[in-house]
Amino acid sequence: MPFSLWAAARHLDDYEQAFWTTATAGGDIDTTCAIVGGIVAARTPLPRGWLDFCEPLPTWAGAPAR
Numbered sequence: 001m002p003f004s005l006w007a008a009a010r011h012l013d014d015y016e017q018a019f020w021t022t023a024t025a026g027g028d029i030d031t032t033c034a035i036v037g038g039i040v041a042a043r044t045p046l047p048r049g050w051l052d053f054c055e056p057l058p059t060w061a062g063a064p065a066r
Contacts, residue, residue: 008039016047
């Protein structure tokens with residue numbers, strides 16, 4: 001948790017850099033990236049084009065059609 005807070009605070013305005021700093025550190029990468037991503041995404045939008053690589057939510061979840 002301390003590392004996740006440090007990485008988020010260090011790159012609070014740069015989602016992509018926060019993600020790569022966290023991912024390259026090793027350890028429990030999926031958990032630390034999820035924590036950092038949630039913190040930074042609350043302040044900074046995702047990088048342009050990243051949502052294109054996400055699977056769409058099912059329509060039953062109320063997701064708008066793409």
